[in-house]
Amino acid sequence: MNDNELLTAISNKLNALLFVLLAQDAQKKTNAEKVAFLARLGISNQDIADIVGTTKGTVEVLKSRANKKAR
Numbered sequence: 001m002n003d004n005e006l007l008t009a010i011s012n013k014l015n016a017l018l019f020v021l022l023a024q025d026a027q028k029k030t031n032a033e034k035v036a037f038l039a040r041l042g043i044s045n046q047d048i049a050d051i052v053g054t055t056k057g058t059v060e061v062l063k064s065r066a067n068k069k070a071r
Helices: 003-024 031-040 045-052 056-070
Strands: none
Touching (some): 003 045, 045 056
């Protein structure tokens, strides 16, 4: 297994762990709350989209709305 394959495998496993953690709280949080939480962790928009089950564009919109509310 080369370095790129190893990094991809690690990333996929971390995404799965985050998905499980969020799934436990899924009934209590909206997608916007989930996106904001994952963004604070420094996770990329595409990875957030994969974890939450939405598109990268939706993640960008939700992050933008959260930033406007924070101002």
